[in-house]
Amino acid sequence: MPKGFSSFGINIGIKDNTKDFGVIYSEVPCKATAVFTKNNFPGAPVIVGKEHIQSGVLQAVVINSKNSNVATGEKGIQNSRDICKSIAESLGISETLVLPSSTGVIGVPLRMEVILPACKKAKELLKPGNLEEVAEAIMTTDTRKKISFRKIKTKSGEGTIYGIAKGAGMIEPNMATMLCYILSDVSLPENTDLYSILKSSVDQSFNCLTIDSDTSTSDTVALLCNGLAGESSADDFSKALLEICTDLTKLVAIDGEGATKLIELTITGAKNEVQARKIGKSVLNSPLVKTAIYGGDPNWGRLVMAVGKVFDEPIPFEGLEIYFGSLAVKGASPETLKKLSEYLKNNTEISLNVVLNVGATSMKFWGCDLTEKYIEENAYYTT
Amino acid sequence: MPKGFSSFGINIGIKDNTKDFGVIYSEVPCKATAVFTKNNFPGAPVIVGKEHIQSGVLQAVVINSKNSNVATGEKGIQNSRDICKSIAESLGISETLVLPSSTGVIGVPLRMEVILPACKKAKELLKPGNLEEVAEAIMTTDTRKKISFRKIKTKSGEGTIYGIAKGAGMIEPNMATMLCYILSDVSLPENTDLYSILKSSVDQSFNCLTIDSDTSTSDTVALLCNGLAGESSADDFSKALLEICTDLTKLVAIDGEGATKLIELTITGAKNEVQARKIGKSVLNSPLVKTAIYGGDPNWGRLVMAVGKVFDEPIPFEGLEIYFGSLAVKGASPETLKKLSEYLKNNTEISLNVVLNVGATSMKFWGCDLTEKYIEENAYYTT
Numbered sequence: 001m002p003k004g005f006s007s008f009g010i011n012i013g014i015k016d017n018t019k020d021f022g023v024i025y026s027e028v029p030c031k032a033t034a035v036f037t038k039n040n041f042p043g044a045p046v047i048v049g050k051e052h053i054q055s056g057v058l059q060a061v062v063i064n065s066k067n068s069n070v071a072t073g074e075k076g077i078q079n080s081r082d083i084c085k086s087i088a089e090s091l092g093i094s095e096t097l098v099l100p101s102s103t104g105v106i107g108v109p110l111r112m113e114v115i116l117p118a119c120k121k122a123k124e125l126l127k128p129g130n131l132e133e134v135a136e137a138i139m140t141t142d143t144r145k146k147i148s149f150r151k152i153k154t155k156s157g158e159g160t161i162y163g164i165a166k167g168a169g170m171i172e173p174n175m176a177t178m179l180c181y182i183l184s185d186v187s188l189p190e191n192t193d194l195y196s197i198l199k200s201s202v203d204q205s206f207n208c209l210t211i212d213s214d215t216s217t218s219d220t221v222a223l224l225c226n227g228l229a230g231e232s233s234a235d236d237f238s239k240a241l242l243e244i245c246t247d248l249t250k251l252v253a254i255d256g257e258g259a260t261k262l263i264e265l266t267i268t269g270a271k272n273e274v275q276a277r278k279i280g281k282s283v284l285n286s287p288l289v290k291t292a293i294y295g296g297d298p299n300w301g302r303l304v305m306a307v308g309k310v311f312d313e314p315i316p317f318e319g320l321e322i323y324f325g326s327l328a329v330k331g332a333s334p335e336t337l338k339k340l341s342e343y344l345k346n347n348t349e350i351s352l353n354v355v356l357n358v359g360a361t362s363m364k365f366w367g368c369d370l371t372e373k374y375i376e377e378n379a380y381y382t383t
Numbered sequence: 384m385p386k387g388f389s390s391f392g393i394n395i396g397i398k399d400n401t402k403d404f405g406v407i408y409s410e411v412p413c414k415a416t417a418v419f420t421k422n423n424f425p426g427a428p429v430i431v432g433k434e435h436i437q438s439g440v441l442q443a444v445v446i447n448s449k450n451s452n453v454a455t456g457e458k459g460i461q462n463s464r465d466i467c468k469s470i471a472e473s474l475g476i477s478e479t480l481v482l483p484s485s486t487g488v489i490g491v492p493l494r495m496e497v498i499l500p501a502c503k504k505a506k507e508l509l510k511p512g513n514l515e516e517v518a519e520a521i522m523t524t525d526t527r528k529k530i531s532f533r534k535i536k537t538k539s540g541e542g543t544i545y546g547i548a549k550g551a552g553m554i555e556p557n558m559a560t561m562l563c564y565i566l567s568d569v570s571l572p573e574n575t576d577l578y579s580i581l582k583s584s585v586d587q588s589f590n591c592l593t594i595d596s597d598t599s600t601s602d603t604v605a606l607l608c609n610g611l612a613g614e615s616s617a618d619d620f621s622k623a624l625l626e627i628c629t630d631l632t633k634l635v636a637i638d639g640e641g642a643t644k645l646i647e648l649t650i651t652g653a654k655n656e657v658q659a660r661k662i663g664k665s666v667l668n669s670p671l672v673k674t675a676i677y678g679g680d681p682n683w684g685r686l687v688m689a690v691g692k693v694f695d696e697p698i699p700f701e702g703l704e705i706y707f708g709s710l711a712v713k714g715a716s717p718e719t720l721k722k723l724s725e726y727l728k729n730n731t732e733i734s735l736n737v738v739l740n741v742g743a744t745s746m747k748f749w750g751c752d753l754t755e756k757y758i759e760e761n762a763y764y765t766t
Contacts, residue, residue, distance in 0.1 A: 038694045039688065039691040039692050039694075040690075040691040040692075040693070040694065040696075040697040040698060041687050041688070041690070041691035041700050042691075068684075070684065070687070070688075071684055071687045071700070071713070071714075073700075073714070105682070105684060106682075106684020106685065106687055106688060107683055107684035107687065107713075107714065107715075108684075169671065170671055170685075170688065172692075212670045212671065213596070213668065213669070213670065214669050214670065214671050214685075214688060214689065214692065215688070215691075215692035215694075216688065217687070217688050217691060285596065286596070286597050287595045287596065287597065287670075287757070287761070288552065288553055288595065288597050288761055291757075291758050291761035291762040292761065292762065294758070294762045295761070295762025295763045296762075297761075297762060297763065297764065297765050298765070299488070299489075299765050300490060301451075301453065301454055301488060301489020301490035301491075302489065302553075302597075304424050304453070304454045304489055304490065304600070305422065305424070305453075305489060305553065305597060305598070305599065305600050306597065307423075307424070308422040308423040308424035308425075308598075308600060309422050309423075309555075309597065309598035310423070311421045311422075311423065311598075313423075314423040315423060317424050317454070330454070330490075331454075331456070331490065332490075370758060371758055371762075372755040372758045372759065374670070374674075374758075375674055375677070375753060375754055375755045375757075375758060376755065378670070378671055378674035378675065378678070378680075379674040379675065379677045379678025379679075379680060379754075380678045380680065381680065382680050382681070382682050
């Protein structure tokens with residue numbers, strides 16, 4: 001755990017009996033930055049969070065799950081402010097140092113009658129470190145906690161970067177993922193642009209992820225650095241941060257609602273990042289590609305369709321290559337099709353490489369298969 | 384049936400025992416036009432069909448199902464040409480008067496050894512009218528034939544416009560639907576732009592349809608007019624054509640793979656058609672919206688998300704209105720949510736109206752719900 005952070009995650013009755021409320025607190029103010037959803041109807045906590053992050057300093061995060069406080073109008077924004085205010089009072093800090101988050105169903109008023117009393121007790125509930133409890137409290141349809149951390153060198157010894165995330169459905173992050181908090185006890189050299197470092201990591205990780213093509217109204221990635229472990233180099237920090245973001249991205253993908261397989265797609269030989277991104281997302285969002293991978297159907301033609309439906313990025317068919325693992329499948333013989341079917345059936349991590357042969361850009365993307373369970377989870381429960 | 388057309392649909396052994404091969408023939412050459420898929424990897428028949436339609440005249444259509452002859456390279460194109468040539472010989476017409484189509488799995492060579500003998504027998508198999516047989520022969524995962532026709536006045540009496548279509552998956556047509564043939568015995572006044580009339584109908588019907596966001600490599604809509612019933616007005620013709628295209632669009636939507644519900648979405652008060660189209664498609668392609676409608680989950684917040692994720696078309700949240708049937712659901716009370724759930728559960732045709740209140744453009748779109756059966760159909764079978 002990074003130094004100087006304490007936290008808790010508890011059940012306050014928004015969910016039946018699993019944890020639904022968490023707070024993270026740093027004993028000193030943190031240099032902080034965040035990226036938020038590009039959905040045009042951001043949730044109330046995103047609106048308030050964007051205000052609070054302006055100063056570049058945060059000291060606490062407060063999160064509830066099961067209700068996203070989205071599409072709740074002025075009242076929802078006021079609720080989010082009242083939560084920050086109550087947490088700030090309990091912790092003895094300014095309310096603008098609090099980043100609020102909510103995740104869950106859209107369009108339902110927050111149950112302030114259970115949230116505000118919990119906020120008042122925040123200070124007494126905090127325990128040193130303890131971030132695993134928060135990782136649990138922010139889960140909605142997630143089936144597991146998502147945590148990744150790295151140690152890095154600092155001038156005075158060693159520091160930690162510790163990230164937690166949640167997200168399983170309504171996931172095609174744009175500028176961020178559902179909810180992700182990255183906490184560190186290192187500081188960075190004066191003049192380091194923390195936002196650019198975070199944005200760059202997010203663009204290569206969460207923004208290369210799609211579970212179901214639906215961009216949430218709550219996406220938030222926040223980075224808080226309290227400096228208690230001393231100063232690290234910006235390069236070491238960036239490298240570790242990207243690793244953590246990539247770990248968490250893959251953890252979100254494999255925990256996609258109903259998913260049985262993680263798909264890691266490499267787009268190779270694209271002319272630029274925009275082209276790679278459009279084609280990568282088209283492939284990973286195609287329900288026909290996703291269901292084929294689920295069922296072990298060696299239907300490589302669906303990949304051709306998914307690359308070809310990116311109308312504004314035409315690729316010469318002759319140069320296109322498609323690999324599952326090391327298996328070249330374009331124009332496959334019946335024996336190769338059999339091998340492909342076996343590869344799909346015998347692996348839970350599917351490695352897919354689409355070679356465009358039109359340029360020198362390569363990028364990785366992550367997604368998951370589409371199964372009956374995704375339908376069940378989203379048809380019969382209000383999530 | 385329109386005058387002067389004969390046809391047949393039979394099993395030639397591409398499928399196990401259902402019809403898989405059809406031919407349509409007009410006793411006189413037809414003024415003809417067609418729109419094809421915008422997928423960057425069009426099938427071989429689309430490539431050959433685009434050449435043959437250049438002259439604006441067609442006299443026959445030859446179609447096989449179960450194999451789309453897509454991603455089959457030069458050999459596939461040659462196969463498509465050979466089919467046209469063989470049909471042309473049998474019917475005693477030029478091969479450029481034949482429009483070829485294939486639909487089904489991508490990337491598998493056509494079984495020419497069963498197709499060419501069938502082509503040779505085309506003339507003897509033809510029966511007057513008989514288009515229902517062709518409507519059956521072009522089916523793949525379709526569960527029912529899709530037919531719509533209208534009678535219209537001509538100078539010499541009455542003519543017919545008769546349309547057949549197929550399509551159930553890999554359906555987000557762009558410029559066309561999977562396969563659709565519209566046959567008429569009317570002629571149109573000199574200087575009528577048949578292509579513009581067809582394009583306009585398709586843009587308001589098939590291009591407003593999505594089943595699974597996957598744009599097929601085979602999409603084709605062809606219109607053939609032989610003039611045997613005399614000349615109609617272009618206005619009457621356009622009106623009837625749009626009605627037929629809309630009928631067929633709805634028939635394709637309700638027969639979407641695994642679908643239990645037809646969704647008719649109206650986007651009202653958009654600033655222009657581009658905005659309406661982006662938002663309409665975003666809503667109908669959202670798996671979270673589709674599964675909620677399937678399960679009767681009154682989760683109107685997912686509609687807000689789907690409108691909001693069209694990043695480049697921001698809509699003021701205050702002005703947004705959402706109706707299921709006549710039920711206004713934004714900010715719904717528990718009683719309204721209950722009514723919404725009942726509406727979803729008790730209807731197989733769901734009428735959804737999203738009012739943007741930013742302009743004066745209204746458009747209709749069609750789609751279907753997303754169910755476990757879509758997964759089953761596409762995971763376990765090569766289609």
